[in-house]
Amino acid sequence: MTSHIMPTYGRLPITFDRGEGAWLWDDRGQRYLDALSGIAVCGLGHAHTAVHAAICAQSKKLLHTSNLYGIAVQEQLAQRLTEKSGMDNVFFCNSGAEANEAAIKLARKFGHQSGIENPAILVMEKSFHGRTLATLSATGNPKVQQGFAPLVQGFIRVPYNDVAAIEQALAQHSNIVAILVEPIQGEGGVNIPATDYLNQIRTLCDQHNILMMLDEIQTGIGRTGTFLAYQHNGILPDVCSLAKALGNGVPIGACLARGKAAQILTAGTHGSTFGGNPLACSAALAVLETLDNDDLIALAAQKGDLISAALTVALHNNPHVVDIRHKGLMIGVELDKPCSELVTLALQAHLLINVTNEKTIRLLPPLIIDPQQIEQLVATLAMIITEYTAATL
Numbered sequence: 001m002t003s004h005i006m007p008t009y010g011r012l013p014i015t016f017d018r019g020e021g022a023w024l025w026d027d028r029g030q031r032y033l034d035a036l037s038g039i040a041v042c043g044l045g046h047a048h049t050a051v052h053a054a055i056c057a058q059s060k061k062l063l064h065t066s067n068l069y070g071i072a073v074q075e076q077l078a079q080r081l082t083e084k085s086g087m088d089n090v091f092f093c094n095s096g097a098e099a100n101e102a103a104i105k106l107a108r109k110f111g112h113q114s115g116i117e118n119p120a121i122l123v124m125e126k127s128f129h130g131r132t133l134a135t136l137s138a139t140g141n142p143k144v145q146q147g148f149a150p151l152v153q154g155f156i157r158v159p160y161n162d163v164a165a166i167e168q169a170l171a172q173h174s175n176i177v178a179i180l181v182e183p184i185q186g187e188g189g190v191n192i193p194a195t196d197y198l199n200q201i202r203t204l205c206d207q208h209n210i211l212m213m214l215d216e217i218q219t220g221i222g223r224t225g226t227f228l229a230y231q232h233n234g235i236l237p238d239v240c241s242l243a244k245a246l247g248n249g250v251p252i253g254a255c256l257a258r259g260k261a262a263q264i265l266t267a268g269t270h271g272s273t274f275g276g277n278p279l280a281c282s283a284a285l286a287v288l289e290t291l292d293n294d295d296l297i298a299l300a301a302q303k304g305d306l307i308s309a310a311l312t313v314a315l316h317n318n319p320h321v322v323d324i325r326h327k328g329l330m331i332g333v334e335l336d337k338p339c340s341e342l343v344t345l346a347l348q349a350h351l352l353i354n355v356t357n358e359k360t361i362r363l364l365p366p367l368i369i370d371p372q373q374i375e376q377l378v379a380t381l382a383m384i385i386t387e388y389t390a391a392t393l
């Protein structure tokens with residue numbers, strides 16, 4: 001059958017029909033364990049009753065008006081997000097790339113207001129910030145940029161987890177107005193920086209009076225064992241972008257700002273037709289409420305430790321496993337050579353995983369994963385890694 005969908009994705013030969021918690025069923029009724037959550041989106045798992053109830057109730061009242069008017073549920077969500085993050089205000093949009101676009105525009109305007117004509121944003125190698133023209137230009141992956149020149153100007157790139165390189169760039173370029181960085185690189189291979197990396201960036205941003213902008217699109221909403229990953233460091237950024245798990249599958253993005261960054265995007269300087277509409281905001285409110293009510297963020301930290309420890313035991317004598325690393329339920333298992341075939345082998349074993357940066361198996365299970373599912377995840381993954389490395393390496 002010919003597909004009428006533009007071929008932007010290489011898709012696996014499977015179609016899911018329904019889900020419940022960490023389980024998915026395909027269109028032939030076969031059950032799979034989801035250890036990817038639609039790439040860190042369905043943190044509460046599939047068909048969560050609180051999200052379901054919230055969007056049903058909201059859809060009976062009102063789906064959309066416009067940001068030309070007040071939107072009560074958007075105000076409530078902004079209040080909850082600022083309480084939970086320590087930030088001051090929020091711009092709502094519909095995706096991660098859009099949240100980063102808002103951050104990039106905000107940084108440029110901040111620069112112009114400080115008399116910098118040609119503002120630049122410091123970004124990292126191996127970063128991922130999205131697929132729009134500005135965000136792919138910020139992204140540190142040549143494959144993402146290939147074929148789309150001329151790129152958006154105004155990005156200066158340094159290696160990730162290298163404070164000296166940031167210091168050097170700041171000394172060299174007087175037009176840097178912001179640093180945009182992921183607390184943990186997701187697409188780049190589950191790269192966890194030194195514990196004080198974000199603290200050092202905070203200090204440098206204060207010293208140079210520039211904006212610290214964190215892309216928490218993948219790390220946020222409880223994934224790493226705190227609501228936002230920067231909360232492990234006891235710091236606050238000036239700008240923070242969110243999306244993915246915020247709506248548990250209902251598209252929503254958010255750009256949070258604080259202090260001097262909070263009053264830069266003013267009336268007429270930015271906007272979105274759908275951003276912060278009642279449907280998306282009611283889903284996100286239900287997500288935040290459920291995380292708190294069920295204590296899911298503390299559990300994410302424990303479950304991540306458990307999975308990582310169990311994988312370490314199961315794979316301890318496999319010399320092809322180079323590293324097992326995690327923060328909460330953001331887990332990477334790095335092998336000593338490319339292993340993207342493991343995605344198909346896992347699928348055949350009814351387990352959904354992902355491989356990033358060629359050699360790193362990435363697990364992003366839903367925060368509601370239960371002990372039996374954790375056991376199954378570890379056993380299945382250890383089995384396929386063992387078989388794969390024995391057969392091919």
Ligand SMILES: *Cc1c(COP(=O)(O)O)cnc(C)c1O
Nearest residue numbers: 095096097128129130186217218
């Ligand atoms: C997924 C992701 C994005 C892009 O989000 P979209 O909703 O696909 O536009 C940006 N940054 C990071 C860190 C991401 O993981």
